[in-house]
Amino acid sequence: MxxxxxxxxxxxxxxxxxxxxxxxxxxxxxxxxxxxxxxxxxxxxxxxxxxxxxxxxxxxxxxxxxxxxxxxxxxxxxxxxxxxxxxxxPCLRVKPVSKKSGDGYVQIGVELYGGGLWHTWFDRDLSIAGRVFINDADGNLVPKLVRINKPILKIPTLAIHLNRTANTNFEFNKETQLFPIAGLVKEALNKKEDGGAEGEKENSGEVDSDKFEPFSPISARHQPRLISAIAETIGVAESSIRDFELTLYDTQPSSFGGLSDEFIFSxxxxxxxxxxxxxxxxxxxxxxxxxxxxxxxxxxxxxxxxxxxxxxxxxxxxxxxxxxxxxxxxxxxxxxxxxxxxxxxxxxxxxxxxxxxxxxxxxxxxxxxxxxxxxxxxxxxxxxxxxxxxxxxxxxxxxxxxxxxxxxxxxxxxxxxxxxxxxxxxxxxxxxxxxxxxxxxxxxxxxxxxxxxxxxxxxxxxxxxxxxxxxxxxxxxxxxxxxxxxxxxxx
Structure with missing residues (x-):
């Protein structure tokens, strides 16, 4: 043993x-x-x-x-x-354009990967991990692993008081009701690094004509605070981040389980x-x-x-x-x-x-x-x-x-x-x-x-x-x- x-x-x-x-x-x-x-x-x-x-x-x-x-x-x-x-x-992956908000919440758009039991993702302490491509000092595009090692996301269930059939018929729309919340919009508005209210020029995707880029800025496609968190985690400037492939994961560690440690819970x-x-x-x-x-x-x-x-x-x-x-x-x-x-x-x-x-x-x-x-x-x-x-x-x-x-x-x-x-x-x-x-x-x-x-x-x-x-x-x-x-x- x-x-x-x-x-x-x-x-x-x-x-x-x-x-x-x-x-x-x-x-x-x-x-x-x-x-x-x-x-x-x-x-x-x-x-x-x-x-x-x-x-x-x-x-x-x-x-x-x-x-x-x-x-x-x-x-x-x-x-x-x-x-x-x-x-x-099976997991939830961050969408190529993930920036969402609704009713005062900052949200992250996610896509289903594989055939998961998606109801198990509700009410868990979630974060993100994956691969980020950055510009290095020589101008090359290189990958770096990223893992934000703290809970930043949550997919909340609807309270039983507002859905009396939840225990007998728990159903949800995978496109509209599986978006995690990441914060409050009013908090984002008060943060200088977020550039003020959504819709201002720096977050709108507008660029100078002599600096054409095929895509809108990454801060227009994803929540600026998400970009900041990624940059801080891997120790690079936000401006060096070009693209990423990120999955959501449960921050609760895998562990032994059972009365005699006969199980692995993971x-x-x-x-x-x-x-x-x-x-x-x-x-x-x-x-x-x-x-x-x-x-x-x-x-x-x-x-x-x-x-x-x-x-x-x-x-x-x-x-x-x-x-x-x-x-x-x-x-x-x-x-x-x-x-x-x-x-x-x-x-x-x-x-x-x-x-x-x-x-x-x-x-x-x-x-x-x-x-x-x-x-x-x-x-x-x-x-x-x-x-x-x-x-x-x-x-x-x-x-x-x-x-x-x-x-x-x-x-x-x-x-x-x-x-x-x-x-x-x-x-x-x-x-x-x-x-x-x-x-x-x-x-x-x-x-x-x-x-x-x-x-x-x-x-x-x-x-x-x-x-x-x-x-x-x-x-x-x-x-x-x-x-x-x-x-x-x-x-």
């Missing part, structure tokens, strides 16, 4: 420092650098830069990241053990928990100095943005991010060659794909004691009982029997319990990055994840012991894939 709590404590520190996908990737990058991984750039040639027995990573858009270690016995066309997960979660468990466990498993599998000796494979983790909205982006799972990386590593472009050089540019990519295996790691549904009737009677996952293998006959999940047997073998080595899950026939089924990557790569794939309650809520619940379970399962997968894969025969 002490070791399990240590795993969970490390995860809590990680997720509390990761309020956006950009922070998530930056923190993963820091973990990798501390573990001796070397950074690659996609835009560079990798010829001569990748050595057997070493560890590397690359990022795309600051919101997706791939990390891998190359076995010393790697040869072109060999297999890759892959764990894929995603960095994003936001963004779907899917930062599986992302963290995947990276932790990879790092731990490579921690020994001889970890890659006698290993004929590559061990790889790929964390994607935009899963919650279908993965259709340049940094999503349906992009070329992972296929392009696998091609470069497989030897297709000559990064690796046999001693006689005959196989570069031939079929090594196809050979690698068919010899590889992908674990699509995304959170699973735990049995809810108050709604047990919605679960299939023989498939009721519980928290702290190990990762849940997810199965769907219609390929919403990509699991099949060879994959189950492979994961069973690597779990047995570390004594990790596993569970099985299918949805009821009269229930809809979610999906993951698994089917998309399986069809893109032609790689054998299995879907699994830790069990949780309140998926897509602002505050979710999972089992604290399962952090260790998943981390050790992924570690065992990476360490034992070459040995186990060769014993499961399927054409």
């Amino acid at each position: 002490a070791r399990a709590k240590a795993y969970a404590s490390d995860f809590l520190a990680f997720i509390n420092a990761s309020p956006s996908p950009y922070h998530h990737v930056a923190n993963v990058k820091n973990l990798l650098l501390e573990a001796g991984f070397l950074e690659l750039k996609e835009r560079d040639s990798w010829a001569g830069k990748i050595e057997k027995g070493k560890k590397y990573f690359l990022t795309r858009n600051g919101s997706s990241i791939i990390a891998f270690g190359v076995g010393k016995d790697w040869a072109p066309g060999n297999g890759i053990s892959i764990v894929g997960a995603h960095t994003d979660s 936001q963004r468990l779907d899917n930062q928990l599986m992302s963290y466990c995947a990276i932790r498993g990879l790092i731990d599998s490579l921690s020994a100095t001889d970890a890659l000796d006698n290993d004929p494979t590559i061990r790889l983790v790929s964390l994607f943005d935009h899963e919650e909205i279908g993965s259709e982006s340049a940094q999503g799972a349906r992009s070329n991010l992972l296929p392009a990386t696998v091609k470069r590593l497989s030897g297709l472009y000559g990064d690796f060659k046999d001693t006689d050089g005959t196989r570069a540019g031939s079929t090594v990519y196809e050979e690698t794909a068919i010899k590889s295996f992908l674990i699509s790691a995304d959170m699973a549904h735990a049995l809810h004691p108050n709604y047990s009737s919605v679960y299939e009677t023989s498939h009721r996952p519980q928290m702290n009982k190990g990762p849940v293998i997810k199965i769907n006959a219609n390929q919403r999940y990509s699991t099949n029997s060879p994959g189950i047997l492979l994961i069973e073998q690597v779990a047995k080595i570390e004594k990790i319990p596993l569970q099985l899950f299918v949805v009821r026939n009269d229930s809809s089924c979610g999906s993951t990055i698994g089917p998309a990557l399986a069809s893109l790569l032609g790689v054998r794939t299995l879907d699994l994840g830790n069990a949780q309650l309140s998926m897509h809520s602002l505050r979710e619940t999972s089992g604290s012991v399962d952090v260790e379970h998943a981390s050790l399962l992924f570690k065992s997968f990476f360490q034992n894939y070459a040995k186990v894969e060769g014993k499961i025969f399927v054409d």
Whole structure:
């Protein structure tokens, strides 16, 4: 239990420092650098830069990241053990033009991202985090992470006295009734830095004819006090801020919960928990100095943005991010060659794909004691009982029997319990990055994840012991894939 709590404590520190996908990737990058991984750039040639027995990573858009270690016995066309997960979660994002006010309140316009349980965002202490682009001293546009580490926003519910049906029929308009309040207009009018009343020239978007800009000033598109708060937080002049991508987050920290700390109470468990466990498993599998000796494979983790909205982006799972990386590593472009050089540019990519295996790691549904009737009677996952293998006959999940047997073998080595899950026939089924990557790569794939309650809520619940379970399962997968894969025969 002490070791399990240590795993969970490390995860809590990680997720509390990761309020956006950009922070998530930056923190993963820091973990990798501390573990001796070397950074690659996609835009560079990798010829001569990748050595057997070493560890590397690359990022795309600051919101997706791939990390891998190359076995010393790697040869072109060999297999890759892959764990894929995603960095994003359902949230509210600040609109491109967010400046709003109504009935004396300063408000922020927000846009829905993903399929969230939006009623859970009411009456929470909210703030903002994300990525800001600024002009640096050399005139370049560079990104900086921002996190305002105090509550500045609130989406208030309507009092029960004014809505007597709220407890039986809580409905709201997502466009007009989900705008957070950020202050009072009369306070803004009294602040010199806000330039007086709304509508004055400096906030109206008017510019001198000899200083044409395609867009109106950022202070005309967003609340000036919001711009001031961002500038103060990242330590730059307001005038240097050019644009940003900001999400709202709950300022209440993630923590242990339950009478015996058996739970984790948190936001963004779907899917930062599986992302963290995947990276932790990879790092731990490579921690020994001889970890890659006698290993004929590559061990790889790929964390994607935009899963919650279908993965259709340049940094999503349906992009070329992972296929392009696998091609470069497989030897297709000559990064690796046999001693006689005959196989570069031939079929090594196809050979690698068919010899590889992908674990699509995304959170699973735990049995809810108050709604047990919605679960299939023989498939009721519980928290702290190990990762849940997810199965769907219609390929919403990509699991099949060879994959189950492979994961069973690597779990047995570390004594990790596993569970099985299918949805009821009269229930809809979610999906993951698994089917998309399986069809893109032609790689054998299995879907699994830790069990949780309140998926897509602002505050979710999972089992604290399962952090260790998943981390050790992924570690065992990476360490034992070459040995186990060769014993499961399927054409």
